[in-house]
Amino acid sequence: MTVEEALQILKERGFKYTGKREEIIRICAAEKRYLSARDIMEKIKEMYPNLSFDTVYRNISTFVQLGILEETELEGEGKFRLACSVDGDHHHHVICTVCGKTLSLPDCPMSILHAVPDEFQVTGHKFEIYGTCKECRTH
Amino acid sequence: MTVEEALQILKERGFKYTGKREEIIRICAAEKRYLSARDIMEKIKEMYPNLSFDTVYRNISTFVQLGILEETELEGEGKFRLACSVDGDHHHHVICTVCGKTLSLPDCPMSILHAVPDEFQVTGHKFEIYGTCKECRTH
DNA sequence: TGATAAATAGGAATCGATACGATTTATTCT
DNA sequence: AGAATAAATCGTATCGATTCCTATTTATCA
Numbered sequence: 001m002t003v004e005e006a007l008q009i010l011k012e013r014g015f016k017y018t019g020k021r022e023e024i025i026r027i028c029a030a031e032k033r034y035l036s037a038r039d040i041m042e043k044i045k046e047m048y049p050n051l052s053f054d055t056v057y058r059n060i061s062t063f064v065q066l067g068i069l070e071e072t073e074l075e076g077e078g079k080f081r082l083a084c085s086v087d088g089d090h091h092h093h094v095i096c097t098v099c100g101k102t103l104s105l106p107d108c109p110m111s112i113l114h115a116v117p118d119e120f121q122v123t124g125h126k127f128e129i130y131g132t133c134k135e136c137r138t139h
Numbered sequence: 140m141t142v143e144e145a146l147q148i149l150k151e152r153g154f155k156y157t158g159k160r161e162e163i164i165r166i167c168a169a170e171k172r173y174l175s176a177r178d179i180m181e182k183i184k185e186m187y188p189n190l191s192f193d194t195v196y197r198n199i200s201t202f203v204q205l206g207i208l209e210e211t212e213l214e215g216e217g218k219f220r221l222a223c224s225v226d227g228d229h230h231h232h233v234i235c236t237v238c239g240k241t242l243s244l245p246d247c248p249m250s251i252l253h254a255v256p257d258e259f260q261v262t263g264h265k266f267e268i269y270g271t272c273k274e275c276r277t278h
Numbered sequence: 279t280g281a282t283a284a285a286t287a288g289g290a291a292t293c294g295a296t297a298c299g300a301t302t303t304a305t306t307c308t
Numbered sequence: 309a310g311a312a313t314a315a316a317t318c319g320t321a322t323c324g325a326t327t328c329c330t331a332t333t334t335a336t337c338a
Contacts, residue, residue: 015284015285016283016284016285016334016335016336017335017336018284018285018286018334018335020285020286021285036325037325037326038324038325050286050287050288051286051287052286052287052288052289053287053288053289053325053326053327054286054287054288054289054326054327054328054329055285055286055287057325057326057327058285058286058327059285073212073215076212076215076217076294076295076324076325077324077325078215078325078326094255094259094261096259097262103255103256103259105251105254105255106251106254107248107251107254109246109248109251109266110268112244112245112246112248112268113268115244115245115246116233116242116244116268116270117242119272119273120233120235120242120270120271120272120273121270121271121276122233122268122269122270123236123269123270123271124268124269124270125266125267125268125269126265126266126267126269127248127264127265127266127267128264128265128266129249129251129252129255129261129263129264130261130262130263130264130265131255131259131260131261131262131263132259132260132262133258133259134258134259137260154315154316155303155304155305155314155315155316156304156305157303157304157315157316157317159316159317160316175294176294176295177294189317189318189319190317190318191317191318191319191320192294192295192296192318192319192320193296193297193298193316193317193318193319193320194316194317194318196294196295196296197296197316197317198316215293215294215325215326216293216294216295217294217295
């Protein structure tokens with residue numbers, strides 16, 4: 001997803017444009033990795049020194065609901081990245097547990113779904129491979 | 140894993156026996172579902188009314204390290220259950236997001252591993268299917 | 279431009295989890 | 309069995325992430 005696409009989604013859904021929203025999206029778009037709310041706070045401080053926790057958390061939450069950001073939970077912390085799947089391109093990631101960098105995996109293991117009894121109503125799934133990338137091992 | 144097997148592991152590794160430890164293990168063994176530290180606290184209060192957070196968290200942490208308990212992170216909270224995989228029987232779960240109840244899945248999708256570039260050193264993975272069980276939907 | 283509904287700042291509150299010193303207890307050695 | 313000792317526990321303080329609250333500011337649209 002591009003920054004422009006994300007802003008378009010916000011507009012379509014009746015959310016107001018703000019420079020802070022665009023900047024949060026730009027920060028996420030700038031890297032193929034998961035960032036914590038704290039990471040985003042720090043990066044955005046250069047441009048908006050006084051922005052509050054609330055603004056970052058509230059916007060991130062909105063973006064996740066709109067499908068602009070993908071969320072995962074790693075080591076007790078919410079981590080976020082610009083959505084890299086669009087309809088029909090659902091996939092999963094290998095994630096570096098040090099820097100959050102990701103690689104995409106070709107398949108989704110939910111083909112296993114036929115093994116789930118009908119009595120269970122499936123609402124979601126999570127498949128992630130964790131490890132350390134080359135850079136984080138050598139530094 | 141049975142309560143006896145768990146206690147045996149503790150003994151082998153040089154940990155002391157305490158009634159509280161046994162009770163934590165018994166509580167987890169009594170149900171095929173994930174419990175939060177808070178859940179365990181509440182259940183154990185009947186038998187040991189004054190036990191502290193520290194004791195529960197420290198013991199849970201020890202049990203996870205010893206492979207007696209399995210941990211997952213759900214909605215920002217650590218959840219625990221008695222290990223149901225032994226060596227050579229690695230598998231995954233369908234988890235009810237309301238009550239924590241689980242069903243075992245037959246396969247592990249890590250056969251996908253060949254798709255991970257060598258530069259990534261894999262350390263772990265997570266595959267979970269989420270949903271609601273029959274009981275939690277009708278209540 | 280003015281109205282108004284949404285967004286933000288700033289700080290307080292919450293919540294899960296952890297840390298620490300003092301005390302108690304299970305185990306070991308005699 | 310009784311004493312020594314190392315681990316386990318208690319009670320509380322603390323921490324970090326996230327959410328909540330209210331007054332103020334701002335984007336949007338007529």
